[in-house]
Amino acid sequence: EAMAVLRTLDGEWLRRYPDPFAREFCSAVSEALDVPPDWVIVGNGSDDVLNVLIRACAEGHDRAVVYPMPTYVLYRTLAAMQPATVVEIPYLPNFELPIADLVAAQGAVTFIASPNSPSGHSVSLDDLRELARRVMGVLAIDEAYADFAEFSALPLVREFENVIVLRTMSKGYSLAGLRLGFGVANPALLAGLFKVKDSYNIDAIATAVGAAAMRDQAYMKACAEKVKASRAKLSVDLKNLGFAVRDSQANFVLATPPDGEAERLYLGLKERGILVRYFKQAGLSDKLRISVGTNEQNQTLLEALISLLQ
Numbered sequence: 001e002a003m004a005v006l007r008t009l010d011g012e013w014l015r016r017y018p019d020p021f022a023r024e025f026c027s028a029v030s031e032a033l034d035v036p037p038d039w040v041i042v043g044n045g046s047d048d049v050l051n052v053l054i055r056a057c058a059e060g061h062d063r064a065v066v067y068p069m070p071t072y073v074l075y076r077t078l079a080a081m082q083p084a085t086v087v088e089i090p091y092l093p094n095f096e097l098p099i100a101d102l103v104a105a106q107g108a109v110t111f112i113a114s115p116n117s118p119s120g121h122s123v124s125l126d127d128l129r130e131l132a133r134r135v136m137g138v139l140a141i142d143e144a145y146a147d148f149a150e151f152s153a154l155p156l157v158r159e160f161e162n163v164i165v166l167r168t169m170s171k172g173y174s175l176a177g178l179r180l181g182f183g184v185a186n187p188a189l190l191a192g193l194f195k196v197k198d199s200y201n202i203d204a205i206a207t208a209v210g211a212a213a214m215r216d217q218a219y220m221k222a223c224a225e226k227v228k229a230s231r232a233k234l235s236v237d238l239k240n241l242g243f244a245v246r247d248s249q250a251n252f253v254l255a256t257p258p259d260g261e262a263e264r265l266y267l268g269l270k271e272r273g274i275l276v277r278y279f280k281q282a283g284l285s286d287k288l289r290i291s292v293g294t295n296e297q298n299q300t301l302l303e304a305l306i307s308l309l310q
């Protein structure tokens with residue numbers, strides 16, 4: 001449906017400025033996710049919404065940007081650009097959420113990626129509720145991978161006036177090049193974000209194409225199901241090669257190779273033109289984050305791993 005809109009685009013309406021609120025897209029989100037259209041803020045990718053959040057809440061050094069580690073690296077980058085003070089709290093063993101320490105950091109904004117990258121775990125709704133109740137600032141739940149997960153924190157935006165849930169068209173909708181993401185929160189919270197959003201952050205093409213993709217929920221869900229099936233198979237196949245594989249709610253798995261040889265395997269795969277993610281940092285240096293590919297791509301990966309492990 002997105003491609004059909006792109007092919008039949010009327011060049012005439014590119015003469016005019018786009019709608020600053022991308023309302024056509026908001027109404028598609030409203031229908032798909034059952035939220036009011038004026039509870040949606042649209043960004044040039046969800047990275048744009050993250051940036052707007054940090055600028056609105058935490059510019060300067062009085063109050064911090066807070067998040068558990070390891071997580072999405074851009075929170076740190078965007079905070080450094082303001083600059084804003086950052087407080088990073090390590091996850092507890094087995095990716096338990098360090099709620100007390102997150103609360104004690106008194107963030108102007110606290111980010112929780114759920115499902116998280118690179119671990120792939122989802123934070124429970126009970127933990128998110130407790131955090132929402134106790135944090136003094138905004139709680140931003142970054143659901144970039146929600147389309148591959150078993151549950152979503154979206155209902156929390158109606159329960160808590162300080163909660164915003166972020167989504168993207170880049171992962172589940174396969175539209176990373178379009179640059180379209182959005183946040184869902186009550187209009188009072190959004191009003192503060194609209195003050196610092198660029199007026200025309202969403203172009204007319206992204207609004208129209210994104211709206212078509214959002215309305216085409218059946219196609220997105222069918223694709224996400226394929227990813228989930230490949231994820232399950234890839235996890236089993238990796239375990240059969242001796243990897244420890246965390247249960248994942250995202251479109252990648254975090255896997256620990258047999259002899260902790262993550263870096264050697266990463267380099268060997270790279271030499272063969274297979275790109276996986278290796279993080280040379282505490283707690284991750286013995287692991288690889290592997291995106292779920294097509295069954296054929298996964299097979300190519302497995303064969304390369306078998307030869308590298310021999």
Ligand SMILES: *Cc1c(COP(=O)(O)O)cnc(C)c1O
Nearest residue numbers: 045046047072113144168170181
């Ligand atoms: C990919 C990703 C984003 C950014 O998505 P865009 O909409 O492409 O900017 C944000 N958060 C997390 C956790 C991601 O993995």
